[in-house]
Amino acid sequence: MLVVWGRKNSINVQKVMWTVGELDLAHERKDVGGPFGGLDTADYGALNPNRRIPTIVDGDGPAIWESHSCVRYLAARYGAGTLWPEDAAARALADRWLDWMQTTLLPSLAPVFIGLVRTPAEERDTARIERSARAMGETWRILDAHLEGRQFVAADALTMGDIAVGAACYRYHALDVEGLGVERPALPHVAAWYARLRERAPFRTHVMIPLS
Ligand SMILES: N[C@@H](CCC(=O)N[C@@H](CS)C(=O)NCC(=O)O)C(=O)O
Numbered sequence: 001m002l003v004v005w006g007r008k009n010s011i012n013v014q015k016v017m018w019t020v021g022e023l024d025l026a027h028e029r030k031d032v033g034g035p036f037g038g039l040d041t042a043d044y045g046a047l048n049p050n051r052r053i054p055t056i057v058d059g060d061g062p063a064i065w066e067s068h069s070c071v072r073y074l075a076a077r078y079g080a081g082t083l084w085p086e087d088a089a090a091r092a093l094a095d096r097w098l099d100w101m102q103t104t105l106l107p108s109l110a111p112v113f114i115g116l117v118r119t120p121a122e123e124r125d126t127a128r129i130e131r132s133a134r135a136m137g138e139t140w141r142i143l144d145a146h147l148e149g150r151q152f153v154a155a156d157a158l159t160m161g162d163i164a165v166g167a168a169c170y171r172y173h174a175l176d177v178e179g180l181g182v183e184r185p186a187l188p189h190v191a192a193w194y195a196r197l198r199e200r201a202p203f204r205t206h207v208m209i210p211l212s
Pocket of ligand 1: 010011013032033034051053067068
């Protein structure tokens with residue numbers, strides 16, 4: 001049995017759960033982290049010395065942590081030819097968007113998300129949030145240009161490359177839904193791709209979860 005540790009409103013857990021859902025894998029998810037606690041126990045530290053979520057263990061396999069390593073493992077093991085493109089060049093296209101999310105998109109999303117969602121209104125640095133939102137808009141434009149003429153980031157169908165940027169895209173849009181809107185540039189190709197993601201039941205179930 002596959003076991004996933006992590007509360008369901010963590011973006012990093014959502015990437016893993018969306019992957020689990022796409023692959024229709026039998027699993028058990030354990031609520032740890034955030035209000036559930038449980039990351040400071042000796043047992044959890046033995047699984048994941050970073051004391052972060054997610055962590056997964058698949059049957060007798062080792063503990064795997066780092067959300068993108070979890071996504072890659074599940075895609076490689078259970079999604080060869082679908083989430084995990086078998087051709088090395090095609091796979092590199094998917095892989096690079098996983099890395100891009102971690103190294104480029106996330107650093108630009110985090111100050112906006114933390115500033116608006118995790119900071120009480122009276123403590124918000126509005127000028128900094130607006131500056132960060134403009135910079136983040138420029139980052140999204142890179143993905144928007146890439147998606148022109150494409151259905152998904154690396155192929156005509158969903159691959160692991162869509163997972164991390166798709167989870168981030170929900171957060172980007174969910175800020176509006178929760179009345180915390182930020183200025184966004186026109187992103188027509190991201191919008192069309194995001195509409196395609198929203199057609200998928202595992203995306204709606206595991207990613208489209210209220211932020212607060
Ligand atoms: N680079 C790690 C980051 C993991 C991380 O920072 N997870 C956050 C949740 S999104 C966490 O564990 N926070 C502590 C908590 O939820 O209690 C990954 O991608 O898995």
